Amino acid sequence: MIDFDYVKARDVSDAVSRIARDPAAKFIAGGTNLIDLMKENVARPTRLIDITGLPLTEIEETDAGGLLIGALVPNSDLAYDARITKRYPLLSSAILAGASAQLRNMASTGGNLLQRTRCLYFYDTTTPCNKREPGSGCSAIDGFNRMNAVLGWSEACIAVHPSDMCVALAVLEATVHVSGPKGDRAIPFAEFHRLPGDTPDIDTNLAGDEIITAIELPAEGFARNYSYLKIRDRLSYAFALVSVAAGLKLEGGAIKEARLALGGVAHKPWRVPAAEKRLRGQQPSRKVFSETADLILQGARGFAHNNFKIELARRAIVRTLEQAAAGTPQSQSVKAIV
Amino acid sequence: MQQRPQAGLTPKLQVTLRVNGVERRVSLRPWTTLLDALREYLDLTGTKKGCDHGQCGACTVLVDGRRIVSCLTLAVMKDGAEITTIEGLATDGELHPLQKAFISHDGFQCGYCTPGQICSAVGLIDEGHAKTADEIRELMSGNVCRCGCYPNIVAAIEEVMQGAPAEVAP
Numbered sequence: 001m002i003d004f005d006y007v008k009a010r011d012v013s014d015a016v017s018r019i020a021r022d023p024a025a026k027f028i029a030g031g032t033n034l035i036d037l038m039k040e041n042v043a044r045p046t047r048l049i050d051i052t053g054l055p056l057t058e059i060e061e062t063d064a065g066g067l068l069i070g071a072l073v074p075n076s077d078l079a080y081d082a083r084i085t086k087r088y089p090l091l092s093s094a095i096l097a098g099a100s101a102q103l104r105n106m107a108s109t110g111g112n113l114l115q116r117t118r119c120l121y122f123y124d125t126t127t128p129c130n131k132r133e134p135g136s137g138c139s140a141i142d143g144f145n146r147m148n149a150v151l152g153w154s155e156a157c158i159a160v161h162p163s164d165m166c167v168a169l170a171v172l173e174a175t176v177h178v179s180g181p182k183g184d185r186a187i188p189f190a191e192f193h194r195l196p197g198d199t200p201d202i203d204t205n206l207a208g209d210e211i212i213t214a215i216e217l218p219a220e221g222f223a224r225n226y227s228y229l230k231i232r233d234r235l236s237y238a239f240a241l242v243s244v245a246a247g248l249k250l251e252g253g254a255i256k257e258a259r260l261a262l263g264g265v266a267h268k269p270w271r272v273p274a275a276e277k278r279l280r281g282q283q284p285s286r287k288v289f290s291e292t293a294d295l296i297l298q299g300a301r302g303f304a305h306n307n308f309k310i311e312l313a314r315r316a317i318v319r320t321l322e323q324a325a326a327g328t329p330q331s332q333s334v335k336a337i338v
Numbered sequence: 339m340q341q342r343p344q345a346g347l348t349p350k351l352q353v354t355l356r357v358n359g360v361e362r363r364v365s366l367r368p369w370t371t372l373l374d375a376l377r378e379y380l381d382l383t384g385t386k387k388g389c390d391h392g393q394c395g396a397c398t399v400l401v402d403g404r405r406i407v408s409c410l411t412l413a414v415m416k417d418g419a420e421i422t423t424i425e426g427l428a429t430d431g432e433l434h435p436l437q438k439a440f441i442s443h444d445g446f447q448c449g450y451c452t453p454g455q456i457c458s459a460v461g462l463i464d465e466g467h468a469k470t471a472d473e474i475r476e477l478m479s480g481n482v483c484r485c486g487c488y489p490n491i492v493a494a495i496e497e498v499m500q501g502a503p504a505e506v507a508p
């Protein structure tokens with residue numbers, strides 16, 4: 001860790017003006033990822049702006065029938081909130097599939113979106129990494145890439161986004177509310193995270209002088225037919241090899257609407273709207289779901305150690321859609337996959 | 339560890355922590371974690387440093403009643419907070435029911451993870467989301483025990499959760 005100084009932001013506009021004045025500064029809330037990165041010398045802010053005192057801790061009803069979640073609501077409070085468990089159980093399930101109870105007590109909603117990849121080479125400052133040091137090269141492409149991407153990667157970067165919560169937020173088509181020196185704006189969830197392209201050092205479309213203030217959920221929560229299935233190397237407290245979030249709306253046994261996102265396979269939660277559209281009007285069946293999986297994984301390409309993810313994702317997609325259609329979502333405490 | 343010359347270091351900040359019911363004032367640099375503040379500045383070495391990266395849970399303490407990992411918490415950000423460590427769980431010389439249950443169920447071998455396990459279990463029971471052994475296992479997964487005492491740890495927590503504190507043999 002390098003020497004840094006520490007200030008507390010008084011309110012949102014104070015936070016924004018402080019970060020706008022000092023590009024080497026960073027906001028800190030839960031700190032679960034940032035402090036770790038600072039200990040590893042991967043993040044080297046010269047100033048931390050503590051935003052934990054800002055009034056962004058409420059979950060409120062919106063006029064549209066959805067919920068507005070303050071950026072500082074801890075992950076655990078969000079996962080167990082009665083409105084979330086009842087109306088957005090997919091979100092609750094995905095949050096509880098991630099990290100540990102202690103980390104969920106600390107981590108903020110906004111911070112979860114901004115956590116950085118756990119690619120081994122991003123953390124290892126003795127190796128090249130285009131995300132950490134643009135232009136230095138990608139060590140993962142020919143290295144130990146078991147945890148890396150099979151979709152949407154570039155020659156510059158094959159890192160994946162590590163969040164579980166974000167996979168559910170992609171399915172729910174949440175909106176990210178941000179505030180900056182030029183005012184407030186709303187970013188659709190699908191446009192919040194970026195693919196690596198030639199600039200893998202930039203994870204999101206949030207500007208350096210903007211702050212996330214809230215996440216908005218639309219009214220539709222897919223509370224009847226949903227599932228979040230996370231496949232990992234151990235049953236708890238591990239990042240996903242592959243995860244799938246699914247939300248279905250059924251009418252008379254047929255699929256009226258389908259949403260599906262993959263985690264652990266790309267630089268952002270991975271959705272294929274064409275595959276979701278093809279599910280509309282269909283009767284749920286293994287055959288239909290297999291075709292969906294094929295469509296989603298068209299063009300997937302792995303590396304020496306992670307090719308297995310493609311077949312794993314195919315099977316996980318089918319199973320998650322079956323769980324969602326049957327109304328039997330994956331339990332996050334009993335880990336048998338049925 | 340790369341730092342600016344000593345003379346240029348960010349000045350220390352005054353931090354007040356209420357640790358195990360006692361107000362403690364300490365002067366710290368912003369990068370001192372709560373874990374290091376407890377161990378190195380307040381002489382409370384019951385809280386253990388395992389991985390120092392939030393992966394093992396050995397440093398778990400309760401901040402304002404919630405279990406967190408103190409290694410990923412900056413002490414300056416907890417100014418005014420109520421901290422409970424393993425040293426603060428016994429009352430009037432009597433062990434906390436979880437401490438007794440860990441002893442009677444043999445919930446440890448080397449003991450290094452135990453303070454974190456017990457503080458985490460206090461948080462778990464208070465949160466009230468675990469009802470079954472599977473749920474205990476899931477919600478205790480942030481506490482790693484390399485001696486592999488998990489079955490006995492779960493048994494100890496289950497017993498206290500069911501409200502039947504263990505008798506410790508003299």
